[in-house]
Amino acid sequence: MSIFADKKNKVIVQGITGRDGSFHTRQMMEYGTKIVGGVTPGKGGQKFEGVPIFNTVADAVAATRANTSIIYVPVAFAADAIMEAAAAGIKLIVCITEGIPANDMVKVYNYLKGKEVRLIGPNCPGIISPGKTKIGIMPAPIHKKGKIGLVSRSGTLTYEIVYNLTLAGLGQSTCLGIGGDPVIGTNFIDCLEAFNEDKETEGIVMIGEIGGTDEEEAAKYIKKYVKKPVVAFIAGRTAPPGKRMGHAGAIISGGSGTAADKIKALNKVGIPVAEIPSDIPVLMKEKLEKAGKKAAPKKKAAGRKSTKKKGAKTTAKKAAKSPVKKKAAAKTKAAGKTAKKRSSKKK
Amino acid sequence: MKIHEYQAKELFEAQGIPVPSGDVATTPEQARDIAEKVGKAVMVKAQVHVGGRGKAGGVKYCATPEDAYDKASQILGMDIKGLTVKKVLVTEAVEIETESYVGIILDRAEKKPVMMVSPAGGIDIEEVARKTPEKIFKHHIDPILGMQMHEARNLAYRLYDDPKLVNQAAKIIQKVYETYMANDSSLAEINPLITTPDGRVLAIDAKINIDDNGLERHPEIEAMRDLEAEDASEMEAKKAGLSFVKLEGNIGCIVNGAGLAMATMDLVKHFGGEPANFLDIGGSSNPEKVLNAMRIILRDSNVKAILFNIFGGITRCDDVANGIVSAVRELNPQVPIVIRLTGTNETEARKILEAVKLTAVSSMEDVVKTAIDKAGIAA
Numbered sequence: 001m002s003i004f005a006d007k008k009n010k011v012i013v014q015g016i017t018g019r020d021g022s023f024h025t026r027q028m029m030e031y032g033t034k035i036v037g038g039v040t041p042g043k044g045g046q047k048f049e050g051v052p053i054f055n056t057v058a059d060a061v062a063a064t065r066a067n068t069s070i071i072y073v074p075v076a077f078a079a080d081a082i083m084e085a086a087a088a089g090i091k092l093i094v095c096i097t098e099g100i101p102a103n104d105m106v107k108v109y110n111y112l113k114g115k116e117v118r119l120i121g122p123n124c125p126g127i128i129s130p131g132k133t134k135i136g137i138m139p140a141p142i143h144k145k146g147k148i149g150l151v152s153r154s155g156t157l158t159y160e161i162v163y164n165l166t167l168a169g170l171g172q173s174t175c176l177g178i179g180g181d182p183v184i185g186t187n188f189i190d191c192l193e194a195f196n197e198d199k200e201t202e203g204i205v206m207i208g209e210i211g212g213t214d215e216e217e218a219a220k221y222i223k224k225y226v227k228k229p230v231v232a233f234i235a236g237r238t239a240p241p242g243k244r245m246g247h248a249g250a251i252i253s254g255g256s257g258t259a260a261d262k263i264k265a266l267n268k269v270g271i272p273v274a275e276i277p278s279d280i281p282v283l284m285k286e287k288l289e290k291a292g293k294k295a296a297p298k299k300k301a302a303g304r305k306s307t308k309k310k311g312a313k314t315t316a317k318k319a320a321k322s323p324v325k326k327k328a329a330a331k332t333k334a335a336g337k338t339a340k341k342r343s344s345k346k347k
Numbered sequence: 348m349k350i351h352e353y354q355a356k357e358l359f360e361a362q363g364i365p366v367p368s369g370d371v372a373t374t375p376e377q378a379r380d381i382a383e384k385v386g387k388a389v390m391v392k393a394q395v396h397v398g399g400r401g402k403a404g405g406v407k408y409c410a411t412p413e414d415a416y417d418k419a420s421q422i423l424g425m426d427i428k429g430l431t432v433k434k435v436l437v438t439e440a441v442e443i444e445t446e447s448y449v450g451i452i453l454d455r456a457e458k459k460p461v462m463m464v465s466p467a468g469g470i471d472i473e474e475v476a477r478k479t480p481e482k483i484f485k486h487h488i489d490p491i492l493g494m495q496m497h498e499a500r501n502l503a504y505r506l507y508d509d510p511k512l513v514n515q516a517a518k519i520i521q522k523v524y525e526t527y528m529a530n531d532s533s534l535a536e537i538n539p540l541i542t543t544p545d546g547r548v549l550a551i552d553a554k555i556n557i558d559d560n561g562l563e564r565h566p567e568i569e570a571m572r573d574l575e576a577e578d579a580s581e582m583e584a585k586k587a588g589l590s591f592v593k594l595e596g597n598i599g600c601i602v603n604g605a606g607l608a609m610a611t612m613d614l615v616k617h618f619g620g621e622p623a624n625f626l627d628i629g630g631s632s633n634p635e636k637v638l639n640a641m642r643i644i645l646r647d648s649n650v651k652a653i654l655f656n657i658f659g660g661i662t663r664c665d666d667v668a669n670g671i672v673s674a675v676r677e678l679n680p681q682v683p684i685v686i687r688l689t690g691t692n693e694t695e696a697r698k699i700l701e702a703v704k705l706t707a708v709s710s711m712e713d714v715v716k717t718a719i720d721k722a723g724i725a726a
Contacts (some may be wrong), residue, residue: 020661054694075563098630101531101561102453106490109458118570125660139690156631160711163658163689168497180605181617182455209606212455235609238616239625246590246605246627248457248560251635259613276614278712 002174003130003149003194004092004186005068005120009133012059012066013038014073016048020096021072024137025049028070029059030114031134036064052217057081070126070135078122079108086117088184093185094135095122102248105173105183112185119185125155126178137177138162146171148284151188152207153180153214153249157235161207161277168281173201179315180247182211184256188218188223195268203229203284208262209233210236211250215262223269229287231280232266232273234259276346296324348489348557353436355391355553358530359537362522369438378419381437384391391418393532394434395427396576398471401463403427408440417602433575443541446484447506448472450522450536451527459487462494462524464502468539494524507542515548530568531561580643587639589628590593596621599644599653599682599716601637603662604629614711620719623650630661637670638677645680651722652683654714655707659690668696668707675703683721685713 009030015021016038023025029035029049037052037060044055045230054060057069069085071078071093078097085093100108100122112119120127126136131145142159144166152158155312174195178186190205195201208215215234237259239245241252245323252258265271272287274280353371356675368385370392372378382389393405400406405427409415415437425432438577446469455459467475467482477483488494490575493652496517519540527535537550562569574582584591589604594612598620602608605627612622624644628636636687644650657667671686686707688696697707 025662043533062722075560076693099563099679101462101558101562102530102533103490103531103558103561106453106458106460110491112490137661140688144577152606154604156602156604156660156662157606157610159658159660159690160607162608164695182453183458207606209609216454235606235613237613239609239612240592240594242558243592243625244590245592245625248558250609276617276712277610278710 001197001198002132002190004120004176005127005135005284006132006175006299007034009068009092009135010034010036010064011068011070011305012036012057012060012064012068013137014069014071014085016040016053016072017043018072018074019306020137022048024072026343027137027140028134032138033133033135036066039239057084057090061088061090066090068135069094071095071122073097073107079104082108082119082122083111086112086115086119090117091116092120092135094126095185096124096126096137097121098123098240099248100138100179100181102182105181109183109185118190120239121179123179123181124179124184125158128170128176128342129174137175142166143175144171146173148172148205149191149198149201149203150175150207151191151195152177153247154207154235155180157277158302159206161205161233161280164278165205165281165284168285170203170281170284173198180209180249180342182249184249188214189221192218192221192226192230194227201228203231203288204282205280206230206232209247209250210234210239210245210252210259210262211247211257213256214266219265219269222271229284229291230271230304231283232271233260233277233280306342318323328343348559348562348568348572349575350438350489350555350557350568350571351396352392352489352553353358353394353434355555356533356550357430358528358551358555359522359550362526362529363535364519364526364550365547366553367439369443372419372435372437373423373433375416375423378437379412382409382415385437385439389415389437390440391422391440392436393422393425393427393432394571395430395432397430402445403418404636405432407492415598430576441541441551442543442576443539443551444544445542448475448536449523449540449543450534450538450539451523452534454487457487459490460527460710462486462488462498462502462520464505464520466506468541472536472538479508481659486665487523489529492529494521496521499524502509503572506540509653510545511546512542512548519548519550524557525668531558531565532556533558561664579627580646584626584639584643587636587643589636589640589643591625591643592625593647594622595626595649596623597649597722599650600642600656601626601628601653602645602656603630603658603667605658607658611654611711611715614715615719617726618712618716618719620722622713623647628667634670635662635675637667637701638674641669641671641674641678641680643712645678645682650682651686652718653680655684655686656717657686657688657690659688659693663692664688664693664696665699668699671705672703675705683718684719685714685717687711691696
């Protein structure tokens with residue numbers, strides 16, 4: 001498993017013929033992402049790298065049954081592009097574009113509210129589930145399939161930390177950048193909830209930065225609901241107040257949104273905050289080990305279970321009709337649940 | 348972006364919010380002329396991007412045009428919290444009966460604009476929020492529908508009982524919302540909103556901040572930018588498409604990506620150094636940007652070493668390396684340059700750097716430590 005994006009996502013690219021759109025479409029195709037079409041008004045009927053281009057998202061959805069869209073359109077048209085995708089029935093929208101005015105995003109956010117759609121971004125690197133799909137602009141080779149879920153407000157800092165995780169042998173289930181703007185579609189809590197429920201994810205890395213109070217809210221949520229190990233990093237300890245640090249959302253205003261407040265809130269609920277990026281894999285390994293020890297009686301079983309589960313999954317896929325196999329898989333899943341419950345009780 | 352009080356009042360007035368008459372002056376003579384035109388007692392108010400102007404002596408009452416001349420001479424050139432006063436607003440002095448607060452900001456958590464009013468106006472609203480939060484009334488506005496009259500009226504009743512005042516205030520509150528949205532603001536406030544003994548409601552002081560992302564479509568507001576009030580190197584960086592914030596340390600930092608740039612500054616501090624700046628060269632890897640970045644940083648005489656921290660993705664390391672080479676050749680920097688390159692086209696980049704006898708490390712920690720060491724020796 002993974003969160004929000006896997007091999008099932010059929011992706012269209014809004015702005016497929018633009019400089020960034022065309023470059024990254026090729027990159028995504030190379031990675032194996034199912035790109036089924038593109039949208040550039042006025043270029044409908046043409047093709048890009050073998051996939052059809054449409055004039056509107058509605059046309060693209062009708063013809064390709066795409067359920068996902070990635071947006072590279074210039075900033076003046078980006079807010080509208082998000083709403084167009086939602087109106088056409090797209091279920092997952094990833095908006096890469098940087099620089100959308102906050103008041104436009106406020107309108108977009110409230111327009112999307114109540115609709116069955118998830119927006120990731122804007123001003124984000126997108127989402128990657130290593131080995132499955134990449135809907136974004138991140139450099140794919142630094143990622144490695146594995147069991148760490150990663151959510152971040154940043155772009156290159158995310159790559160830095162993914163790189164550190166991969167070097168340390170900690171692969172990733174899904175990595176996503178939720179965007180550096182003050183108003184974004186998917187927030188930390190949405191991702192924490194999904195990672196917490198994702199069976200493939202065993203640990204979560206959360207990368208925050210100055211500005212707003214999303215990290216504080218996330219800390220409260222983790223304390224209440226998240227049973228998996230979480231390690232955090234907060235950028236901007238040295239940022240001066242009142243200055244926008246690159247990202248529109250990264251600003252300390254009226255004394256709120258400081259790194260110190262966020263670190264305090266996270267530490268208070270038992271989440272270690274790495275002082276430097278390369279400490280993250282170290283802290284994660286410690287946390288995973290501890291979590292393993294706490295479930296000590298089940299530790300070995302858990303280890304075996306995971307390999308078994310993998311086996312069960314592949315066989316289940318090959319012989320999907322076999323009800324016996326399915327039941328077995330369900331049983332191991334249930335066992336996993338109780339093991340986790342017990343470990344959390346012991347806390 | 349911040350604009351001055353007189354500019355904020357122009358934007359409010361354009362939406363139909365009543366403000367006292369007046370104009371802006373840069374000389375005592377102009378101040379006297381404006382006072383004559385107003386034909387009544389005036390206030391002379393320093394126009395600087397900082398709060399607490401009154402306490403600092405930057406706001407004065409003047410009974411006559413001659414008085415306005417004298418007070419303007421005192422205030423122009425005055426230093427308020429490190430900022431020199433270059434302009435004064437000369438505005439009709441109005442008799443004040445009550446002072447309230449009206450302001451709107453984006454509530455990031457709710458993802459809606461929130462209008463706030465308080466009968467405790469005329470003082471710092473953050474202080475009111477701390478000491479007497481019960482005196483602040485908030486209302487979130489649906490940005491798709493806009494602010495309705497009944498919403499504005501509900502808030503106006505928190506300020507006044509007299510229906511005549513309530514009606515005026517409700518209209519003003521609705522127009523504050525409209526001003527805020529129409530100008531892509533991140534904050535719009537009137538403090539104080541006053542009532543006069545003859546039953547008028549007026550905006551006496553005004554503040555509007557503009558969302559930098561909205562400036563593209565508001566050239567008329569971009570033109571309001573007070574270039575003298577802004578840091579020259581920050582303005583130059585903005586023109587060059589760089590995101591730059593000047594700091595006090597001696598390690599110049601050139602990084603791709605805002606998050607990584609912040610983390611780099613933090614790491615400098617962590618290892619005992621002090622960053623001289625925040626600088627994000629952005630996603631694209633135009634060598635020109637690297638040259639401009641280096642030029643801006645080298646202008647700061649505090650800088651004793653420059654570090655590059657580049658994590659290649661969309662940014663290609665070889666492009667950055669080309670930028671570094673041309674910057675070194677053109678600017679001939681006298682401070683050590685240390686480089687970290689990882690990712691896209693890293694090998695090509697290293698070859699390019701060899702041409703100017705520079706080497707690159709591949710870890711962020713190494714580059715930061717080296718920069719601190721070299722800055723220490725250079726200092």
